[in-house]
Amino acid sequence: xxxxxxxxxxxxxxxxxxxxxxxxxxxxxxxxxxxxxxxxxxxxxxxxxxxxxxxxxxxxxxxxxxxxxxxxxxxxxxxxxxxxxxxxxxxxxxxxxxx
Amino acid sequence: xxxxxxxxxxxxxxxxxxxxxxxxxxxxxxxxxxxxxxxxxxxxxxxxxxxxxxxxxxxxxxxxxxxxxxxxxxxxxxxxxxxxxxxxxxxxxxxxxxxxxxxxxxxxxxxxxxxxxxxxxxxxxxxxxxxxxxxxxxxxxxxxxxxxxxxxxxxxxxxxxxxxxxxxxxxxxxxxxxxxxxxxxxxxxxxxxxxxxxxxxxxxxxxxxxxxxxxxxxxxxxxxxxxxxxxxxxxxxxxxxxxxxxxxxx
Numbered sequence: 632x633x634x635x636x637x638x639x640x641x642x643x644x645x646x647x648x649x650x651x652x653x654x655x656x657x658x659x660x661x662x663x664x665x666x667x668x669x670x671x672x673x674x675x676x677x678x679x680x681x682x683x684x685x686x687x688x689x690x691x692x693x694x695x696x697x698x699x700x701x702x703x704x705x706x707x708x709x710x711x712x713x714x715x716x717x718x719x720x721x722x723x724x725x726x727x728x729x730x
Numbered sequence: 731x732x733x734x735x736x737x738x739x740x741x742x743x744x745x746x747x748x749x750x751x752x753x754x755x756x757x758x759x760x761x762x763x764x765x766x767x768x769x770x771x772x773x774x775x776x777x778x779x780x781x782x783x784x785x786x787x788x789x790x791x792x793x794x795x796x797x798x799x800x801x802x803x804x805x806x807x808x809x810x811x812x813x814x815x816x817x818x819x820x821x822x823x824x825x826x827x828x829x830x831x832x833x834x835x836x837x838x839x840x841x842x843x844x845x846x847x848x849x850x851x852x853x854x855x856x857x858x859x860x861x862x863x864x865x866x867x868x869x870x871x872x873x874x875x876x877x878x879x880x881x882x883x884x885x886x887x888x889x890x891x892x893x894x895x896x897x898x899x900x901x902x903x904x905x906x907x908x909x910x911x912x913x914x915x916x917x918x919x920x921x922x923x924x925x926x927x928x929x930x931x932x933x934x935x936x937x938x939x940x941x942x943x944x945x946x947x948x949x950x951x952x953x954x955x956x957x958x959x960x961x962x963x964x965x966x967x968x969x970x971x972x973x974x975x976x977x978x979x980x
Contacts, residue, residue, distance in 0.1 A: 641762075662764050665875065672868055673764035680771055 643692040644670040646677070648684035656688050664689075734907045735848075736791045737810065738917050740800075741905075741953060742839075743783030744811035747801055748961065749832060750776030751968050755819050768868060772829065775861040782854045802972035806961045813952040814897035816961040820890065823876055823883070827890040830869035830934070834927055835901045835920075836862040842918035851916065870934050877938025888940050899948025902927070 641663040647656035659678040664670035670689040679687060698706055753773035760766035784797035795803075814832060819825055840862055843855035876887040902924040904912075911917040935942055951957065971978075 663762060664764070668871060669875070672871065673768070675864075676768040676771055677764055680767070 641665050644674070644689045645692050645695060646670075646674040647688040647690070648674075648678055649686040649688075650684060652685060656686070659683075661692060662689075732790050732792065734911055735916065736787055737905070738908050738911055739783055739787035739790060739851075740810040741812075743780045743787055743800070744809050745815050745832070745836075746776040746783065747780035748809065748811040748964065749815040749828075750774070750780060751964060752815065752817075752819050753825070753829075756825065761822055769825070772865055772868070775858075775865065779854070779858045779861070782857075786850050786854070798972065802969045806957050806965055807955045809952075809955065809957065809961060809965070811952050811961075812897070812900045813949055813958055814894060814901065816952070816958060816964060817894070817897065818960055820893070821886055823886040823890040824893060826869050826872040826876060827887065827894050829865055830873050831894060831898055831931070832901070833862055833865040833869055834930055835923065837866055838923040838926055839918060839920065842923070845915075846917065847915040848917075873934055873940070874938045877935070877940040884939065887938065891935065891940055892943055895943050896946050896949045900950040900952060903950060903953065905953060 662673040756769040840855040840859035876883040904921040
């Protein structure tokens with residue numbers, strides 16, 4: 632086993648940073664750490680040392696369930712021909728300038 | 731009062747400059763990438779604090795020396811840092827134990843100095859306090875993990891505590907010539923910080939299953955310019971470029 636082999640390395644944690652109060656947390660990257668507090672500190676040092684964040688989440692990477700490439704068809708394709716799922720048929724009231 | 735204030739600022743600034751430079755030696759050598767960045771951040775925090783403190787020291791002295799002149803053109807005998815800051819970086823356990831001991835001392839010092847009647851000192855202390863609190867959190871968590879970790883990490887952490895302990899006493903020696911500054915509320919009496927320091931150290935060492943040595947001889951000398959052989963080597967490396975090319979800009 633080399634020092635960097637997977638069996639010896641610390642668990643991986645996904646890091647989410649919140650740029651400002653009220654903004655959603657966004658995925659920033661990942662760090663290796665022995666536990667949650669350690670992960671928080673490493674995340675702070677790697678992803679928040681230049682004022683990038685006001686809040687941090689760290690989540691064990693193993694706790695994330697991701698869709699697979701095989702899910703591509705059944706999960707996402709059917710949406711393409713179901714135009715009624717998209718809200719572009721609604722008339723935007725006068726005075727609403729956001730869109 | 732300017733000479734005692736100058737000396738007091740040198741004691742504050744030199745601690746951070748020397749420890750910051752020592753810590754920067756880890757850049758590219760830390761055990762993992764995340765820790766490499768953490769130690770580089772901590773080193774830069776220290777050098778940033780030193781920059782402010784020595785800049786102010788130069789202004790108080792009024793002799794035209796700026797922070798660069800004080801950092802790069804003083805010899806070891808003119809440095810006023812505590813000996814613990816200049817000891818070789820050692821292994822990771824020594825680095826962590828030193829940051830814990832000195833960081834905790836710094837937190838207590840900045841807390842006291844943030845109430846200084848001198849607005850510049852109070853401002854620097856308020857900024858540095860946030861940084862030092864993080865350094866202690868970082869180092870303290872590591873002390874517990876190393877001490878209460880594997881047999882190897884425990885042995886190294888305990889050896890680091892034994893190595894550094896005799897150098898902790900000097901941190902709390904209050905210089906006589908600072909008494910007027912303390913009385914005027916400009917600086918803090920470091921001897922009053924030892925009780926709080928020791929209580930937190932004992933708590934963390936206990937949680938780390940480590941012990942502090944009892945009744946050891948405490949080293950001193952750094953505050954009077956009597957340094958270990960290690961400071962000269964550190965300064966030679968730190969000062970060589972500035973001394974070879976005085977006034978160079980880049």
